[in-house]
Each structure stands twice: as C-alpha cells, then as structure tokens.
Amino acid sequence: MATASRKKLMTEGDILPIIVKFSIPLILSALIQILFKAADKAVLAQLGGVSDVASINAIGTVVNLIITSLNGLSHGAVILLSHAIGRKDDGAIRRINNTAFITAAFLGLLIAVFGACAFNIMPSWVNCPETSYHGAALYLLFTFIGAPFLLIYNFSSAALRATGDSKSPTYYLIVSGVANLVLNIILCLILPQKVIAVALATMLSHLISAALCLRKLRSLGDPYIPDFRPRNFRFATFLSILKVGLPCALEQALFSLGTLPATRAMNSFGDATITGNGAAMEIEGFTNAFISGFGSSSLTFIGQNYGAGKKDRIAKGTVIYLIGSTVLALSMTGLVFLFRIPMLKLFINTDDAELALAVGCLRTVYIMVPYVINALKNLLANIVQGLGHTIPGTVNKLLNVVVFRVIWMTFIFPLYPKVACIYQCYVVSWMLLFIFDLVIFLYYARKEKIFKKEENTPSDQKVCENA
DSSP states (O other): OTTGGGOOOSSSSOHHHHHHHHHHHHHHHHHHHHHHHHHHHHHHHHHSOHHHHHHHHHTHHHHIIIIITTTHHHHHHHHHHHHHHHHTOHHHHHHHHHHHHHHHHHHHHHHHHHHHHHTTTGGGGGTOOHHHHHHHHHHHHHHHHTHHHHHHHHHHHHHHHHTTOOHHHHHHHHHHHHHHHHHHHHHHHHOSOHHHHHHHHHHHHHHHHHHHHHHHHHHTOTTSOOOOOGGGOOHHHHHHHHHHHHHHHHHHHHHHHHHHHHHHHHHTTOHHHHHHHHHHHHHHHHHHHHHHHHHHHHHHHHHHHHHTTOHHHHHHHHHHHHHHHHHHHHHHHHHHHHTHHHHHHTTOOSTTHHHHHHHHHHHIIIIITTHHHHHHHHHHHHHHHHTTOOHHHHHHHIIIIIIHHHHIIIIIGGGSOSHHHHHHHHHHHHHHHHHHHHHHHHHHHHHTTTTSOOOOOOOOOHHHHHO
C-alpha cells in the first residue's frame, strides 16, 4: 500500500502505549480549545462587560443544537474510515474521504445561509435576557457565517485521527488558538461591539485550522487527498456515512434539545446567574478535556481493530479505557472541587459577583461530584459507536435526555423553581443514560463476541462494504 508508511495503524503492537500515545494529543487538543475559549471570555470580561459575556453564555445551547450537532456526521466518517483503514481498502478510503468533505462544505454553506436569515430570532428560543439579546444575536450571526470553516476543520481533523494521526490536529489548534487570542485582543480594542470582535476572531481561527488540516491531508497522498469537485460525490457512500453518522448527529442534537428547557429556566434568573453558571461550565470543560480526549480515542482504536477483525485487542483496549476513564474522572473532579472558588473567580467580573460565585459553586457540587458517571456513559457509547452501532445510543438519548428532561422541567421544576433543581435534573438523567449505555454495551459485546477467544477475522459489516 503506497501510503502505509504515512499511517499509524492501531491494529498492531502493545495496546496500552498505543492508546496513551494516541490519546495525549486528543486531550491536549480539547484542553487547547477550552483554554482559548476561556481566553475569549476572559478578554471579553475585561474589555467588554457582564452583558457581553452573558450574551455568549446564554446562547451556547443554540450553537450546539445547530452546528455542533452536525459535527456528529464526522463521527460517521471517522468510524467508516477507521474500518476501511483496518481493512486496508484504498478505494473505500477515497470514496468516504471525498464524499465526507463535499458533505461538510455543503452543510456549512447551508448553515451560513440559515443563520444569516434567522440569527435575530434564535436568542428568544432560550429566553435570552433583554440586556444581552442584541449581543447574542450578533454572536450567532458571525458564528453561522463561519460554519463552513468549522465543519471542514472537524471533518479534516477526524480524517487525520482515523489514520492514527492525533498530533497534527493538535499542532494546528495551537497555531489557530494563538491567532484567535491575538485577534481577540486586537479586534476588541478596535471594534466598539466586543461580541462581534470575539466572534470574528473565532471565525478566522477556524479558517486557519481548516486550511492547515487540509494541507496535511494532501501531504498523505492518494487516497487521502480531499477533492471537493461534485463529480467525486458518491450517493451510496453518503448513505453509508448518514447511516452511521446521522444517529451520532441526532445524539448531539438531542442533548441540545434536552438542554433547551433547562437553559431557558437558567436564563430567567438573570445575567449574574448566567455568568456564574457559565463560569462553572468553563471549569467543567477543563475536566472534560481529559476525559473526553481519552475516551474519544476509542472511536479510532475500536474502529480500526474492528475493521481488521481483531476482537481480542478490542477486549483488552476496552478494559484499559474503562480503568483509565475512571481514574481520570475521579482525579480531575477531585482537583476541581478543591480549587473551585479561585478557579470560578477567573471568569466572574460582575457587580453581583457574590451571587454569580454562589451559583458557580452550586453547579460544581452537583455536576462535578458525580462526573465519573458522565465519563463512563460517554466512553461506553463511544465503544459501541466504534463497532459501527450508532442507533441504540440515539434512542437512549431521546428517552433519557429529551423526554426525561422535558418532563422534569415541565412538572418538577415548577414545584421547586430553584437553580439546584435544574442541576438535579442533569444528574438524574446522567444516571439513567449510564444504565442504558451499560446495557447496550453488554448486548453488543456479547453479540460481537468481543470477550470470547476466537480466531480473528476481518469485519464484513455491510456499512463498510457499501462505503
């Protein structure tokens, strides 16, 4: 295979070093993203005001619902690419790669047009306060305009990870993150509307990271060079990506939909509460960077070994991932809980700082203490997705995120209209998700005979063959 030397197969060698080596850049990538997002808000808090910070915090759910949800399709691409790489099928790699990138570009343009038309009404979906409504609308406008760059970056970085290269996307994030920070400061000093300055800096940084990832893919040679010409779009391959990726995208959308009622309720308490809640979420992001970075590497590891039919490696890798996620979650949440107050103060700059700090501490107690449950449920879902089964997880999210949280916020929250009640809703839904994810994992582990010793045979999943 012409490009074999340029790939980093995870189907051979000692499992633990491979997982650790592959996971570290993913953890760093997640940390870098969180650090630069935090820097955005820190700059905004110092050069703008509390309403500017609240503008971004208030509509995060809307951004996740429309943009981040579609990134779930990149999961479909990385799963199918991992399977194809495990099988050493260059033809499938080429078809999946080209079709995925054309899809990303088209969806990005679609979001940009939609956002330009509807940005002014979307803050009302989350009951955004009047004091931060205008800023939230402007931030959404520029975020949606930059959607094509973000989606192409996510698909290109996912393609690189599928080849076993988790370092290059990390390097490019550092470059674009530094550019974002510098542009934040410069644009905030130049432009009177600080929210526009931050959104514009973010959009330009996405353009930089997307360009760097595409350049790296081109250096890998055929079949990894993305070709955006419409003639390279394969409808059958698109359906295969959709079959695997659409449930992942729906999962992301369901999380956002399930969060909408809670976000509306949270925003009704005012800017100080929004700021305190947002500050705690920033701290959670640092914890989640370690946990999600480690856990998301399982998509590539499981996918490549499943494509190669090496189920014994999947079993050993699963045990390592479970132990590693548990240790990371307990360690990180313990540190955050101990240093929660000084960390929260980094993101709180408001006249009502006492209330904001109290809300941030409350969220830290409710969300961070049982965070290990969240870590394990996400890991189990990733492992099942790596095996190519994405629909059961989507059904789980539908029942235990959307349905459960809507019921809670409709019937329980009115009886106890406090911020704590909102956080209790999250914790209970996590527990339900974990139980269902565990059942789903055990079912597919038994069905695929992951923990039974047998001769390794290449996977013959239909979704892979059709790709």
